[in-house]
Amino acid sequence: MWSFKRLLALPTILGLLSSAYGAFFYPNTQASLLEHILVDTHGAHSSGFADAITPCTNYVSGNQSMGRTTAAQWIRVAFHDFVTADVASGTGGLDASIGFETLREENSGSAFNDSFTFFRPYVNPVISTADILALSVVMSVGNCGGAQIPFRAGRIDATGGGAFGVPAPETDIPTTLGFFSGAGFNQVDSIGLTACGHTLGSVHHGGFPTVVGPEAVSSDNLAGGIHFDTTVANFDPLVVHEYLNGTGQRGGPLVTSFNVSSRSDLRLYESDNNLTMIALGEQGTGFLNTCVGLLQRMIETVPKSIVLSDVVTPMEVKPINASLDFDSKGNLFFSGYIRILTPTPSSPPSAPAFLTIASTTPIPLTPEPAQGQSIFGTTAFYPFATKVIDAGSFAHFSVTGHGSHITFPVQTSAFVVPSLTSVSSTSTTILNFTVATRSRVAPTVKVQVPVGQQGTLGPAIKTFDNVAVNNTGRKAGYELWAGSVDVGALATGALSVAILDGEGKEVDVGFF
Ligand code: HEM
Structure with missing residues (x-):
């Protein structure tokens, strides 16, 4: 026993x-410790993990005036770890290899080291960094207005860097869709997943000066972040509606950038004549459940040798x-x-x-x-x-x-x-x-x-x-x-x- x-x-x-x-x-050590992080978020006996994303505008790794948000960073880090998966050969995915890849051009920005620094004390012999990264997505979405993504444990951390292949703002559509496809996501999935990810957070001049100009920098926005939608810290369908209606942030800097070659979201959304974005818009708040399905697939894309646990439930x-x-x-x-x-x-x-x-x-x-x-x-x-x-x-x-x-x-x-x-x-x-x-x-x-x-x-x-x-x-x-x-x-x-x-x-x- x-x-x-x-x-x-x-x-x-x-x-x-x-x-x-x-x-x-x-029910066992791993599930118990992860359930503690998931459930004991605030008040007595909290694990402290959710403090980083409370309120959801919070930036735990530096000054609030940087214009960065931790909840958004965690989702982006998981995306970059995932998207270089090669599902055909069963390699890569959520394996924390991203930690070794932070100097790569395709992983620009402070999100990766910020997140791993915060995750570090939570990692132990039964909780891998990759499980914490996956859980961070579940908690950002669930605690910031989105629906609950079922969480399974059991990921094993990579011992070195993995494949290249993260889409950048200037990447062309065939290459971008090729990256997503290697990770098991078709065109409709890729558009959906990107819209889900881009309901939180910003594109920052610091890290992406070819997308956002220096005019975004101010004393309370030192990294020069421009939000994807008007509700930067709410996991909601607004990014889709603002894009379709041309209101608010109009889909954000990857749609509206002064630099046409940096408009990767615009190219992606238009790649099927906006059919997927229109369908997502028609879902209303059902968009949140679509995101649960896509993000769960994202965090459950793991090397083929890994068997994930049952869902960790409160x-x-x-x-x-x-x-x-x-x-x-x-x-x-x-x-x-x-x-x-x-x-x-x-x-x-x-x-x-x-x-x-x-x-x-x-x-x-x-x-x-x-x-x-x-x-x-x-x-x-x-x-x-x-x-x-x-x-x-x-x-x-x-x-x-x-x-x-x-x-x-x-x-x-x-x-x-x-x-x-x-x-x-x-x-x-x-x-x-x-x-x-x-x-x-x-x-x-x-x-x-x-x-x-x-x-x-x-x-x-x-x-x-x-x-x-x-x-x-x-x-x-x-x-x-x-x-x-x-x-x-x-x-x-x-x-x-x-x-x-x-x-x-x-x-x-x-x-x-
Ligand atoms: C074609 C695909 C994509 C491209 C080219 C792209 C590119 C970018 C860029 C350039 C930023 C700005 C980062 C910064 O300034 O710190 C960003 C932010 C972000 N991306 Fe994506 N992205 C893509 C898809 C996705 C997907 C699929 C997700 C998640 C499922 C995602 C999640 C995020 C999040 C949450 C942020 C905000 C980060 C923050 O505020 O710190 N992205 N993305």
């Missing part, structure tokens, strides 16, 4: 607590940091939070929930006063802590209340001990850990750490197999085993400690 623990060292990763905590993860009842640990007297304790998500417009619960472990008496849980808010509803957090008398019979726990009774499996054969594990990062990251096992056989331990790498701001994962451990005693029926790793570099995000069984399968994983 898979079960998971997490120890928190980086508030930006889990947003919960700055001290160390471990936890079982549901969990109504979610254990957070549900963890085993020893107290100072050596007792085994189970503690954490239950998060209850109440979809809008219902009111969040005021009645307690109950937690039952094994067959003990249900423990009443009271929510903390501070709640979280997101586009999915309101979250209430119920802390719990209870002594485990008999670890051998503790195979699951249940949460009852608010009309539901949900049981979550746990495994107690081995776990990484939060209170006996610590990470220090000065000139290099040093991990000192303890794992507890019911077996007397020394466990196999694997440590993985995200670290910086040459050529991209996306981290690489460094793996330490078969880390040596020493028996340091017993507590509550468990053998304790301590070990240490000097990473030889600074961790860029959470590192993991995994206990493996005889077949190399993970029995338990802690994140620190």
Whole structure:
């Protein structure tokens, strides 16, 4: 059985607590951590990720007066990563290779390094930069007025740059359509995807002086951005209507540029005599669903070896940091939070929930006063802590209340001990850990750490197999085993400690 623990060292990763905590993860580590970023966007226990795009006009990587917007940048970065895919041979797509390609002429502008710098602390042994990039598209669209794009995880980061082939403002139509076609998008798809992308953001004089002239630069628009439509930070159909009607921004600088050869959107939209743009205009707000379909295809264009996970969906009842640990007297304790998500417009619960472990008496849980808010509803957090008398019979726990009774499996054969594990990062990251096992056989331990790498701001994962451990005693029926790793570099995000069984399968994983 898979079960998971997490120890928190980086508030930006889990947003919960700055001290160390471990936890079982549901439905699994990867989905749980990504769901946290997707759902815990504002208020109590937020991950901090959505702060970058709140409000949607925000620019997280520099001065607000630059005239840049982070939500738009994220979508553009994903497009540039995707469009060089070769779907016929099953290579490229959303694989974060764009991080290695920022010096290429076709990737002009600050968006790529801005985005990867912001993404960096969220990347860890189970969350790739490519998954964060895909999630950033989902969150920009969903949080800025668009519809919800289903999100699947499991992308693997490229280890170097990939193919060339991003359309530029001066690229001719056959070449542009050829690039899109290589990535699996026909002419109608390409026009639709471009209109969807160009409902947010701007073309900037800084980066694209052949599209936008220096007159766009002003004291509150230092990069000289001219918006694609009148609602620069709203994911809405306006760009299509303003283009068709000749109103507002009239489709934006790639339609209206002083430089005729830079009018790539105009050429693309006219390439089928505007039939696709007219059809998109007739969809009204249905355009938003068209964009969901196109953008989902974009972020799910991945190398053929990759199998994406099930859709990561908001969990109504979610254990957070549900963890085993020893107290100072050596007792085994189970503690954490239950998060209850109440979809809008219902009111969040005021009645307690109950937690039952094994067959003990249900423990009443009271929510903390501070709640979280997101586009999915309101979250209430119920802390719990209870002594485990008999670890051998503790195979699951249940949460009852608010009309539901949900049981979550746990495994107690081995776990990484939060209170006996610590990470220090000065000139290099040093991990000192303890794992507890019911077996007397020394466990196999694997440590993985995200670290910086040459050529991209996306981290690489460094793996330490078969880390040596020493028996340091017993507590509550468990053998304790301590070990240490000097990473030889600074961790860029959470590192993991995994206990493996005889077949190399993970029995338990802690994140620190
Ligand atoms: C023929 C195809 C395309 C061309 C030639 C093109 C070109 C450009 C250019 C020159 C910019 C200005 C960047 C800057 O000044 O920072 C831009 C911005 C943008 N593009 Fe495209 N683009 C194309 C298609 C797409 C597609 C398919 C998407 C997404 C699905 C997309 C998403 C964006 C976004 C969101 C921005 C705004 C970025 C910001 O405000 O920082 N583009 N595009």
